[in-house]
Amino acid sequence: MFPGLCVTRGVFSHRGCKFPPEIRAFPSAVRALSPPEINRLRVSAYSSAGSQHSEKYCLDIVRTRDYDGFLCSLLLPSAARRASLALRAFNVEIAQVKDLVTQKATGLMRMQFWRMAVEDVFRDKPPVQPVGAELWLAVKKHNLTKQWLLRIISEREKDLEDKTYRNLQELETYSENTYSSLLYLILECLGVRDVHADHAASHIGKAQGVVTCLRATPHYSQWRKVYLPMELCMLHGASQEDFLRGSREQSVKDVVYDIASQAHVHLQHARSFAKNVPTAAFPAFLQTVALEDYLQKVRKVDFDVFHPTLQKRNPLLPIQLYLRSWKAVY
Structure with a gap:
Protein backbone atom coordinates (compact mmCIF):
# COMPACT_ATOMS: atom_id res chain seq x y z
CA MET A 1 0.00 0.00 0.00
CA PHE A 2 1.14 3.53 -0.61
CA PRO A 3 2.99 5.20 2.29
CA GLY A 4 0.61 7.36 4.29
CA LEU A 5 -2.53 5.54 3.06
CA CYS A 6 -4.64 3.34 5.26
CA VAL A 7 -8.03 1.66 5.45
CA THR A 8 -10.04 2.32 8.62
CA ARG A 9 -13.46 0.64 9.09
CA GLY A 10 -13.75 0.13 5.34
CA VAL A 11 -13.08 3.77 4.51
CA PHE A 12 -10.06 4.67 2.41
CA SER A 13 -8.21 7.53 4.07
CA HIS A 14 -5.00 9.49 3.83
CA ARG A 15 -3.62 10.86 7.11
CA GLY A 16 -7.13 11.00 8.56
CA CYS A 17 -8.86 12.46 5.49
CA LYS A 18 -11.73 10.18 4.34
CA PHE A 19 -12.31 9.52 0.67
CA PRO A 20 -15.72 9.02 -0.99
CA PRO A 21 -17.14 5.47 -1.15
CA GLU A 22 -16.68 5.35 -4.93
CA ILE A 23 -12.96 4.82 -4.61
CA ARG A 24 -12.99 2.41 -1.68
CA ALA A 25 -12.17 -0.42 -4.08
CA PHE A 26 -8.78 1.12 -4.78
CA PRO A 27 -6.90 -0.69 -1.97
CA SER A 28 -7.70 -4.05 -3.50
CA ALA A 29 -5.96 -2.89 -6.66
CA VAL A 30 -2.91 -1.88 -4.65
CA ARG A 31 -2.82 -5.25 -2.90
CA ALA A 32 -2.77 -6.88 -6.35
CA LEU A 33 0.55 -5.23 -7.19
CA SER A 34 3.58 -7.50 -7.36
CA PRO A 35 6.41 -7.03 -4.82
CA PRO A 36 8.73 -5.40 -7.41
CA GLU A 37 5.98 -2.95 -8.35
CA ILE A 38 5.33 -2.11 -4.71
CA ASN A 39 9.05 -1.61 -4.19
CA ARG A 40 9.24 0.80 -7.13
CA LEU A 41 6.35 2.74 -5.63
CA ARG A 42 8.17 2.92 -2.29
CA VAL A 43 11.33 4.20 -3.93
CA SER A 44 9.33 6.76 -5.89
CA ALA A 45 7.43 7.86 -2.79
CA LYS A 146 26.15 -6.27 1.79
CA GLN A 147 29.45 -8.01 2.58
CA TRP A 148 31.51 -4.92 1.73
CA LEU A 149 29.41 -2.62 3.93
CA LEU A 150 29.59 -4.98 6.90
CA ARG A 151 33.32 -5.47 6.40
CA ILE A 152 33.88 -1.72 6.68
CA ILE A 153 31.95 -1.66 9.95
CA SER A 154 33.75 -4.70 11.39
CA GLU A 155 37.20 -3.35 10.57
CA ARG A 156 36.44 0.11 11.97
CA GLU A 157 35.03 -1.58 15.05
CA LYS A 158 38.30 -3.43 15.62
CA ASP A 159 40.08 -0.12 15.22
CA LEU A 160 38.29 1.15 18.35
CA GLU A 161 40.94 -0.77 20.30
CA ASP A 162 43.12 2.26 19.56
CA LYS A 163 46.27 0.21 19.07
CA THR A 164 49.32 1.05 17.00
CA TYR A 165 49.81 -1.12 13.93
CA ARG A 166 52.47 -3.71 14.64
CA ASN A 167 53.77 -3.73 11.07
CA LEU A 168 53.01 -2.47 7.58
CA GLN A 169 51.04 -5.61 6.76
CA GLU A 170 48.54 -4.83 9.53
CA LEU A 171 48.04 -1.35 8.11
CA GLU A 172 47.52 -2.81 4.63
CA THR A 173 44.96 -5.30 5.94
CA TYR A 174 43.05 -2.48 7.61
CA SER A 175 43.20 -0.47 4.38
CA GLU A 176 41.97 -3.39 2.29
CA ASN A 177 38.99 -3.98 4.56
CA THR A 178 37.98 -0.31 4.63
CA TYR A 179 39.13 1.76 1.66
CA SER A 180 39.28 -1.11 -0.84
CA SER A 181 35.82 -2.29 0.25
CA LEU A 182 34.49 1.21 -0.44
CA LEU A 183 36.00 1.12 -3.93
CA TYR A 184 34.40 -2.28 -4.63
CA LEU A 185 31.03 -0.69 -3.82
CA ILE A 186 31.68 2.32 -6.05
CA LEU A 187 32.60 -0.05 -8.88
CA GLU A 188 29.22 -1.72 -8.39
CA CYS A 189 27.56 1.70 -8.65
CA LEU A 190 29.26 2.03 -12.03
CA GLY A 191 27.97 -1.37 -13.05
CA VAL A 192 31.46 -2.88 -13.08
CA ARG A 193 32.02 -6.37 -11.73
CA ASP A 194 35.40 -7.39 -13.09
CA VAL A 195 38.31 -9.25 -11.50
CA HIS A 196 40.95 -6.92 -12.97
CA ALA A 197 39.09 -3.86 -11.72
CA ASP A 198 38.85 -5.49 -8.29
CA HIS A 199 42.60 -6.12 -8.25
CA ALA A 200 43.27 -2.48 -9.11
CA ALA A 201 40.77 -1.34 -6.47
CA SER A 202 42.47 -3.51 -3.86
CA HIS A 203 45.86 -1.86 -4.44
CA ILE A 204 44.42 1.66 -4.67
CA GLY A 205 42.54 1.12 -1.41
CA LYS A 206 45.72 -0.05 0.30
CA ALA A 207 47.60 2.96 -1.02
CA GLN A 208 44.87 5.26 0.25
CA GLY A 209 44.92 3.71 3.72
CA VAL A 210 48.69 4.03 3.93
CA VAL A 211 48.66 7.65 2.73
CA THR A 212 45.81 8.51 5.11
CA CYS A 213 47.84 7.13 8.00
CA LEU A 214 50.71 9.43 7.04
CA ARG A 215 48.51 12.47 6.50
CA ALA A 216 46.85 12.00 9.88
CA THR A 217 50.12 11.72 11.81
CA PRO A 218 50.43 15.47 12.68
CA HIS A 219 46.77 15.53 13.76
CA TYR A 220 47.02 12.52 16.02
CA SER A 221 50.36 13.62 17.49
CA GLN A 222 48.49 16.57 19.03
CA TRP A 223 46.33 14.03 20.85
CA ARG A 224 49.39 12.08 22.02
CA LYS A 225 48.68 9.19 19.64
CA VAL A 226 50.86 7.46 17.06
CA TYR A 227 49.55 4.82 14.64
CA LEU A 228 52.55 4.33 12.36
CA PRO A 229 53.78 0.70 12.22
CA MET A 230 55.95 -0.08 15.27
CA GLU A 231 58.16 -2.48 13.33
CA LEU A 232 59.34 0.28 10.99
CA CYS A 233 59.83 2.71 13.87
CA MET A 234 62.02 0.19 15.68
CA LEU A 235 63.92 -0.61 12.49
CA HIS A 236 64.96 3.01 12.06
CA GLY A 237 65.35 3.83 15.73
CA ALA A 238 62.47 6.30 15.84
CA SER A 239 60.49 6.39 19.08
CA GLN A 240 56.85 7.31 19.54
CA GLU A 241 58.00 10.37 21.43
CA ASP A 242 59.82 11.55 18.29
CA PHE A 243 56.50 11.65 16.44
CA LEU A 244 54.62 13.15 19.37
CA ARG A 245 56.96 16.13 19.48
CA GLY A 246 57.01 16.54 15.70
CA SER A 247 60.65 15.60 15.30
CA ARG A 248 62.32 16.14 11.94
CA GLU A 249 65.25 13.85 12.60
CA GLN A 250 66.47 11.52 9.87
CA SER A 251 65.18 8.44 11.67
CA VAL A 252 61.63 9.84 11.53
CA LYS A 253 62.02 10.71 7.85
CA ASP A 254 63.25 7.19 7.13
CA VAL A 255 60.05 5.73 8.60
CA VAL A 256 57.95 8.09 6.49
CA TYR A 257 60.01 7.23 3.41
CA ASP A 258 59.37 3.48 3.81
CA ILE A 259 55.63 3.98 4.32
CA ALA A 260 55.29 6.42 1.42
CA SER A 261 57.29 4.05 -0.80
CA GLN A 262 54.87 1.23 -0.05
CA ALA A 263 51.93 3.43 -1.04
CA HIS A 264 53.72 4.26 -4.30
CA VAL A 265 54.27 0.55 -4.97
CA HIS A 266 50.55 -0.13 -4.59
CA LEU A 267 49.72 2.66 -7.04
CA GLN A 268 52.14 1.16 -9.56
CA HIS A 269 50.58 -2.28 -9.12
CA ALA A 270 47.10 -0.81 -9.63
CA ARG A 271 48.19 0.86 -12.88
CA SER A 272 49.75 -2.36 -14.14
CA PHE A 273 46.20 -3.71 -14.55
CA ALA A 274 45.04 -0.70 -16.59
CA LYS A 275 45.10 -2.49 -19.96
CA ASN A 276 42.69 -5.14 -18.68
CA VAL A 277 40.46 -2.92 -16.54
CA PRO A 278 37.17 -1.87 -18.23
CA THR A 279 37.11 1.81 -19.11
CA ALA A 280 33.86 2.15 -17.18
CA ALA A 281 35.81 1.46 -13.97
CA PHE A 282 38.29 4.31 -14.39
CA PRO A 283 36.12 7.00 -12.73
CA ALA A 284 36.16 4.97 -9.51
CA PHE A 285 39.95 5.26 -9.41
CA LEU A 286 40.30 9.05 -9.63
CA GLN A 287 41.42 8.98 -5.99
CA THR A 288 44.86 8.10 -7.32
CA VAL A 289 45.30 11.76 -8.34
CA ALA A 290 45.02 12.98 -4.74
CA LEU A 291 47.23 10.14 -3.47
CA GLU A 292 49.89 10.87 -6.06
CA ASP A 293 49.70 14.58 -5.21
CA TYR A 294 50.43 13.93 -1.53
CA LEU A 295 53.27 11.50 -2.27
CA GLN A 296 54.92 14.06 -4.56
CA LYS A 297 54.59 16.79 -1.95
CA VAL A 298 56.02 14.68 0.87
CA ARG A 299 58.96 13.76 -1.39
CA LYS A 300 59.62 17.44 -2.16
CA VAL A 301 59.89 18.23 1.57
CA ASP A 302 62.33 15.34 2.07
CA PHE A 303 59.69 13.14 3.80
CA ASP A 304 59.15 15.59 6.63
CA VAL A 305 55.60 14.52 7.52
CA PHE A 306 55.21 17.58 9.80
CA HIS A 307 56.02 20.13 7.10
CA PRO A 308 53.33 22.88 7.02
CA THR A 309 52.82 22.61 3.24
CA LEU A 310 51.50 19.07 3.65
CA GLN A 311 48.58 20.37 5.70
CA LYS A 312 47.43 22.74 2.95
CA ARG A 313 44.81 21.78 0.39
CA ASN A 314 45.98 21.76 -3.23
CA PRO A 315 43.90 24.44 -5.05
CA LEU A 316 44.69 22.82 -8.40
CA LEU A 317 43.36 19.40 -7.39
CA PRO A 318 39.90 19.90 -8.99
CA ILE A 319 41.54 20.77 -12.31
CA GLN A 320 43.95 17.85 -12.07
CA LEU A 321 41.07 15.48 -11.35
CA TYR A 322 39.06 16.82 -14.26
CA LEU A 323 41.97 16.42 -16.69
CA ARG A 324 42.60 12.86 -15.53
CA SER A 325 38.90 12.12 -15.90
CA TRP A 326 38.83 13.65 -19.38
CA LYS A 327 41.84 11.58 -20.45
CA ALA A 328 40.16 8.44 -19.04
CA VAL A 329 43.24 7.25 -17.17
CA TYR A 330 44.04 6.62 -13.52
Whole structure:
Protein backbone atom coordinates (compact mmCIF):
# COMPACT_ATOMS: atom_id res chain seq x y z
CA MET A 1 0.00 0.00 0.00
CA PHE A 2 1.14 3.53 -0.61
CA PRO A 3 2.99 5.20 2.29
CA GLY A 4 0.61 7.36 4.29
CA LEU A 5 -2.53 5.54 3.06
CA CYS A 6 -4.64 3.34 5.26
CA VAL A 7 -8.03 1.66 5.45
CA THR A 8 -10.04 2.32 8.62
CA ARG A 9 -13.46 0.64 9.09
CA GLY A 10 -13.75 0.13 5.34
CA VAL A 11 -13.08 3.77 4.51
CA PHE A 12 -10.06 4.67 2.41
CA SER A 13 -8.21 7.53 4.07
CA HIS A 14 -5.00 9.49 3.83
CA ARG A 15 -3.62 10.86 7.11
CA GLY A 16 -7.13 11.00 8.56
CA CYS A 17 -8.86 12.46 5.49
CA LYS A 18 -11.73 10.18 4.34
CA PHE A 19 -12.31 9.52 0.67
CA PRO A 20 -15.72 9.02 -0.99
CA PRO A 21 -17.14 5.47 -1.15
CA GLU A 22 -16.68 5.35 -4.93
CA ILE A 23 -12.96 4.82 -4.61
CA ARG A 24 -12.99 2.41 -1.68
CA ALA A 25 -12.17 -0.42 -4.08
CA PHE A 26 -8.78 1.12 -4.78
CA PRO A 27 -6.90 -0.69 -1.97
CA SER A 28 -7.70 -4.05 -3.50
CA ALA A 29 -5.96 -2.89 -6.66
CA VAL A 30 -2.91 -1.88 -4.65
CA ARG A 31 -2.82 -5.25 -2.90
CA ALA A 32 -2.77 -6.88 -6.35
CA LEU A 33 0.55 -5.23 -7.19
CA SER A 34 3.58 -7.50 -7.36
CA PRO A 35 6.41 -7.03 -4.82
CA PRO A 36 8.73 -5.40 -7.41
CA GLU A 37 5.98 -2.95 -8.35
CA ILE A 38 5.33 -2.11 -4.71
CA ASN A 39 9.05 -1.61 -4.19
CA ARG A 40 9.24 0.80 -7.13
CA LEU A 41 6.35 2.74 -5.63
CA ARG A 42 8.17 2.92 -2.29
CA VAL A 43 11.33 4.20 -3.93
CA SER A 44 9.33 6.76 -5.89
CA ALA A 45 7.43 7.86 -2.79
CA TYR A 46 10.64 8.28 -0.80
CA SER A 47 12.37 10.12 -3.63
CA SER A 48 9.60 12.67 -3.88
CA ALA A 49 8.91 12.99 -0.14
CA GLY A 50 12.07 13.52 1.86
CA SER A 51 15.12 12.53 -0.12
CA GLN A 52 16.32 16.04 -0.93
CA HIS A 53 17.25 16.60 2.72
CA SER A 54 19.03 13.24 2.93
CA GLU A 55 20.89 13.82 -0.31
CA LYS A 56 22.05 17.26 0.83
CA TYR A 57 23.09 15.86 4.21
CA CYS A 58 25.32 13.26 2.54
CA LEU A 59 26.77 15.80 0.14
CA ASP A 60 27.59 18.23 2.96
CA ILE A 61 29.22 15.65 5.23
CA VAL A 62 31.39 14.28 2.41
CA ARG A 63 32.40 17.77 1.28
CA THR A 64 33.39 18.64 4.86
CA ARG A 65 35.07 15.41 5.99
CA ASP A 66 36.24 13.78 2.74
CA TYR A 67 36.96 16.60 0.31
CA ASP A 68 39.04 14.47 -2.06
CA GLY A 69 36.28 11.87 -2.20
CA PHE A 70 33.72 14.63 -2.72
CA LEU A 71 35.56 15.91 -5.81
CA CYS A 72 35.96 12.38 -7.16
CA SER A 73 32.24 11.69 -6.72
CA LEU A 74 31.29 14.80 -8.67
CA LEU A 75 33.18 13.45 -11.67
CA LEU A 76 31.34 10.13 -11.72
CA PRO A 77 28.57 9.52 -14.28
CA SER A 78 25.31 11.06 -13.08
CA ALA A 79 23.70 7.64 -12.62
CA ALA A 80 26.30 6.69 -9.99
CA ARG A 81 27.01 10.07 -8.38
CA ARG A 82 24.31 10.08 -5.72
CA ALA A 83 25.02 6.50 -4.64
CA SER A 84 28.74 7.26 -4.42
CA LEU A 85 28.08 10.21 -2.12
CA ALA A 86 25.85 8.00 0.04
CA LEU A 87 28.59 5.39 0.33
CA ARG A 88 31.23 7.98 1.14
CA ALA A 89 28.93 9.57 3.73
CA PHE A 90 28.44 6.12 5.27
CA ASN A 91 32.21 5.65 5.37
CA VAL A 92 32.66 9.06 7.02
CA GLU A 93 30.04 8.26 9.65
CA ILE A 94 31.76 4.97 10.51
CA ALA A 95 35.28 6.43 10.43
CA GLN A 96 34.53 9.37 12.74
CA VAL A 97 33.12 7.17 15.51
CA LYS A 98 36.64 6.60 16.83
CA ASP A 99 37.31 10.33 17.11
CA LEU A 100 33.92 11.25 18.56
CA VAL A 101 33.67 8.82 21.46
CA THR A 102 35.74 8.71 24.63
CA GLN A 103 34.70 5.23 25.74
CA LYS A 104 34.97 2.05 23.71
CA ALA A 105 31.52 0.86 24.86
CA THR A 106 29.91 3.95 23.32
CA GLY A 107 31.76 3.34 20.07
CA LEU A 108 30.59 -0.28 19.99
CA MET A 109 27.00 0.88 20.44
CA ARG A 110 27.33 3.23 17.47
CA MET A 111 28.85 0.50 15.34
CA GLN A 112 25.98 -1.79 16.29
CA PHE A 113 23.54 0.93 15.24
CA TRP A 114 25.12 1.06 11.79
CA ARG A 115 25.27 -2.72 11.52
CA MET A 116 21.52 -2.86 12.24
CA ALA A 117 20.93 -0.02 9.77
CA VAL A 118 22.67 -2.02 7.01
CA GLU A 119 20.61 -5.08 7.87
CA ASP A 120 17.44 -2.98 7.66
CA VAL A 121 18.54 -1.61 4.30
CA PHE A 122 18.84 -5.13 2.91
CA ARG A 123 15.50 -6.10 4.49
CA ASP A 124 14.03 -3.27 2.40
CA LYS A 125 13.31 -1.14 5.47
CA PRO A 126 14.80 2.30 4.80
CA PRO A 127 16.22 3.81 8.03
CA VAL A 128 15.00 7.21 9.17
CA GLN A 129 18.59 8.44 9.47
CA PRO A 130 19.61 10.46 6.33
CA VAL A 131 22.71 8.43 5.42
CA GLY A 132 20.85 5.16 5.99
CA ALA A 133 17.98 6.35 3.79
CA GLU A 134 20.36 7.30 0.98
CA LEU A 135 22.17 4.00 1.39
CA TRP A 136 18.85 2.20 0.94
CA LEU A 137 18.27 3.99 -2.36
CA ALA A 138 21.80 3.12 -3.50
CA VAL A 139 21.35 -0.55 -2.65
CA LYS A 140 17.99 -0.73 -4.42
CA LYS A 141 19.29 1.00 -7.53
CA HIS A 142 22.65 -0.74 -7.90
CA ASN A 143 22.16 -4.05 -6.08
CA LEU A 144 25.17 -3.43 -3.84
CA THR A 145 26.90 -6.22 -1.94
CA LYS A 146 26.15 -6.27 1.79
CA GLN A 147 29.45 -8.01 2.58
CA TRP A 148 31.51 -4.92 1.73
CA LEU A 149 29.41 -2.62 3.93
CA LEU A 150 29.59 -4.98 6.90
CA ARG A 151 33.32 -5.47 6.40
CA ILE A 152 33.88 -1.72 6.68
CA ILE A 153 31.95 -1.66 9.95
CA SER A 154 33.75 -4.70 11.39
CA GLU A 155 37.20 -3.35 10.57
CA ARG A 156 36.44 0.11 11.97
CA GLU A 157 35.03 -1.58 15.05
CA LYS A 158 38.30 -3.43 15.62
CA ASP A 159 40.08 -0.12 15.22
CA LEU A 160 38.29 1.15 18.35
CA GLU A 161 40.94 -0.77 20.30
CA ASP A 162 43.12 2.26 19.56
CA LYS A 163 46.27 0.21 19.07
CA THR A 164 49.32 1.05 17.00
CA TYR A 165 49.81 -1.12 13.93
CA ARG A 166 52.47 -3.71 14.64
CA ASN A 167 53.77 -3.73 11.07
CA LEU A 168 53.01 -2.47 7.58
CA GLN A 169 51.04 -5.61 6.76
CA GLU A 170 48.54 -4.83 9.53
CA LEU A 171 48.04 -1.35 8.11
CA GLU A 172 47.52 -2.81 4.63
CA THR A 173 44.96 -5.30 5.94
CA TYR A 174 43.05 -2.48 7.61
CA SER A 175 43.20 -0.47 4.38
CA GLU A 176 41.97 -3.39 2.29
CA ASN A 177 38.99 -3.98 4.56
CA THR A 178 37.98 -0.31 4.63
CA TYR A 179 39.13 1.76 1.66
CA SER A 180 39.28 -1.11 -0.84
CA SER A 181 35.82 -2.29 0.25
CA LEU A 182 34.49 1.21 -0.44
CA LEU A 183 36.00 1.12 -3.93
CA TYR A 184 34.40 -2.28 -4.63
CA LEU A 185 31.03 -0.69 -3.82
CA ILE A 186 31.68 2.32 -6.05
CA LEU A 187 32.60 -0.05 -8.88
CA GLU A 188 29.22 -1.72 -8.39
CA CYS A 189 27.56 1.70 -8.65
CA LEU A 190 29.26 2.03 -12.03
CA GLY A 191 27.97 -1.37 -13.05
CA VAL A 192 31.46 -2.88 -13.08
CA ARG A 193 32.02 -6.37 -11.73
CA ASP A 194 35.40 -7.39 -13.09
CA VAL A 195 38.31 -9.25 -11.50
CA HIS A 196 40.95 -6.92 -12.97
CA ALA A 197 39.09 -3.86 -11.72
CA ASP A 198 38.85 -5.49 -8.29
CA HIS A 199 42.60 -6.12 -8.25
CA ALA A 200 43.27 -2.48 -9.11
CA ALA A 201 40.77 -1.34 -6.47
CA SER A 202 42.47 -3.51 -3.86
CA HIS A 203 45.86 -1.86 -4.44
CA ILE A 204 44.42 1.66 -4.67
CA GLY A 205 42.54 1.12 -1.41
CA LYS A 206 45.72 -0.05 0.30
CA ALA A 207 47.60 2.96 -1.02
CA GLN A 208 44.87 5.26 0.25
CA GLY A 209 44.92 3.71 3.72
CA VAL A 210 48.69 4.03 3.93
CA VAL A 211 48.66 7.65 2.73
CA THR A 212 45.81 8.51 5.11
CA CYS A 213 47.84 7.13 8.00
CA LEU A 214 50.71 9.43 7.04
CA ARG A 215 48.51 12.47 6.50
CA ALA A 216 46.85 12.00 9.88
CA THR A 217 50.12 11.72 11.81
CA PRO A 218 50.43 15.47 12.68
CA HIS A 219 46.77 15.53 13.76
CA TYR A 220 47.02 12.52 16.02
CA SER A 221 50.36 13.62 17.49
CA GLN A 222 48.49 16.57 19.03
CA TRP A 223 46.33 14.03 20.85
CA ARG A 224 49.39 12.08 22.02
CA LYS A 225 48.68 9.19 19.64
CA VAL A 226 50.86 7.46 17.06
CA TYR A 227 49.55 4.82 14.64
CA LEU A 228 52.55 4.33 12.36
CA PRO A 229 53.78 0.70 12.22
CA MET A 230 55.95 -0.08 15.27
CA GLU A 231 58.16 -2.48 13.33
CA LEU A 232 59.34 0.28 10.99
CA CYS A 233 59.83 2.71 13.87
CA MET A 234 62.02 0.19 15.68
CA LEU A 235 63.92 -0.61 12.49
CA HIS A 236 64.96 3.01 12.06
CA GLY A 237 65.35 3.83 15.73
CA ALA A 238 62.47 6.30 15.84
CA SER A 239 60.49 6.39 19.08
CA GLN A 240 56.85 7.31 19.54
CA GLU A 241 58.00 10.37 21.43
CA ASP A 242 59.82 11.55 18.29
CA PHE A 243 56.50 11.65 16.44
CA LEU A 244 54.62 13.15 19.37
CA ARG A 245 56.96 16.13 19.48
CA GLY A 246 57.01 16.54 15.70
CA SER A 247 60.65 15.60 15.30
CA ARG A 248 62.32 16.14 11.94
CA GLU A 249 65.25 13.85 12.60
CA GLN A 250 66.47 11.52 9.87
CA SER A 251 65.18 8.44 11.67
CA VAL A 252 61.63 9.84 11.53
CA LYS A 253 62.02 10.71 7.85
CA ASP A 254 63.25 7.19 7.13
CA VAL A 255 60.05 5.73 8.60
CA VAL A 256 57.95 8.09 6.49
CA TYR A 257 60.01 7.23 3.41
CA ASP A 258 59.37 3.48 3.81
CA ILE A 259 55.63 3.98 4.32
CA ALA A 260 55.29 6.42 1.42
CA SER A 261 57.29 4.05 -0.80
CA GLN A 262 54.87 1.23 -0.05
CA ALA A 263 51.93 3.43 -1.04
CA HIS A 264 53.72 4.26 -4.30
CA VAL A 265 54.27 0.55 -4.97
CA HIS A 266 50.55 -0.13 -4.59
CA LEU A 267 49.72 2.66 -7.04
CA GLN A 268 52.14 1.16 -9.56
CA HIS A 269 50.58 -2.28 -9.12
CA ALA A 270 47.10 -0.81 -9.63
CA ARG A 271 48.19 0.86 -12.88
CA SER A 272 49.75 -2.36 -14.14
CA PHE A 273 46.20 -3.71 -14.55
CA ALA A 274 45.04 -0.70 -16.59
CA LYS A 275 45.10 -2.49 -19.96
CA ASN A 276 42.69 -5.14 -18.68
CA VAL A 277 40.46 -2.92 -16.54
CA PRO A 278 37.17 -1.87 -18.23
CA THR A 279 37.11 1.81 -19.11
CA ALA A 280 33.86 2.15 -17.18
CA ALA A 281 35.81 1.46 -13.97
CA PHE A 282 38.29 4.31 -14.39
CA PRO A 283 36.12 7.00 -12.73
CA ALA A 284 36.16 4.97 -9.51
CA PHE A 285 39.95 5.26 -9.41
CA LEU A 286 40.30 9.05 -9.63
CA GLN A 287 41.42 8.98 -5.99
CA THR A 288 44.86 8.10 -7.32
CA VAL A 289 45.30 11.76 -8.34
CA ALA A 290 45.02 12.98 -4.74
CA LEU A 291 47.23 10.14 -3.47
CA GLU A 292 49.89 10.87 -6.06
CA ASP A 293 49.70 14.58 -5.21
CA TYR A 294 50.43 13.93 -1.53
CA LEU A 295 53.27 11.50 -2.27
CA GLN A 296 54.92 14.06 -4.56
CA LYS A 297 54.59 16.79 -1.95
CA VAL A 298 56.02 14.68 0.87
CA ARG A 299 58.96 13.76 -1.39
CA LYS A 300 59.62 17.44 -2.16
CA VAL A 301 59.89 18.23 1.57
CA ASP A 302 62.33 15.34 2.07
CA PHE A 303 59.69 13.14 3.80
CA ASP A 304 59.15 15.59 6.63
CA VAL A 305 55.60 14.52 7.52
CA PHE A 306 55.21 17.58 9.80
CA HIS A 307 56.02 20.13 7.10
CA PRO A 308 53.33 22.88 7.02
CA THR A 309 52.82 22.61 3.24
CA LEU A 310 51.50 19.07 3.65
CA GLN A 311 48.58 20.37 5.70
CA LYS A 312 47.43 22.74 2.95
CA ARG A 313 44.81 21.78 0.39
CA ASN A 314 45.98 21.76 -3.23
CA PRO A 315 43.90 24.44 -5.05
CA LEU A 316 44.69 22.82 -8.40
CA LEU A 317 43.36 19.40 -7.39
CA PRO A 318 39.90 19.90 -8.99
CA ILE A 319 41.54 20.77 -12.31
CA GLN A 320 43.95 17.85 -12.07
CA LEU A 321 41.07 15.48 -11.35
CA TYR A 322 39.06 16.82 -14.26
CA LEU A 323 41.97 16.42 -16.69
CA ARG A 324 42.60 12.86 -15.53
CA SER A 325 38.90 12.12 -15.90
CA TRP A 326 38.83 13.65 -19.38
CA LYS A 327 41.84 11.58 -20.45
CA ALA A 328 40.16 8.44 -19.04
CA VAL A 329 43.24 7.25 -17.17
CA TYR A 330 44.04 6.62 -13.52
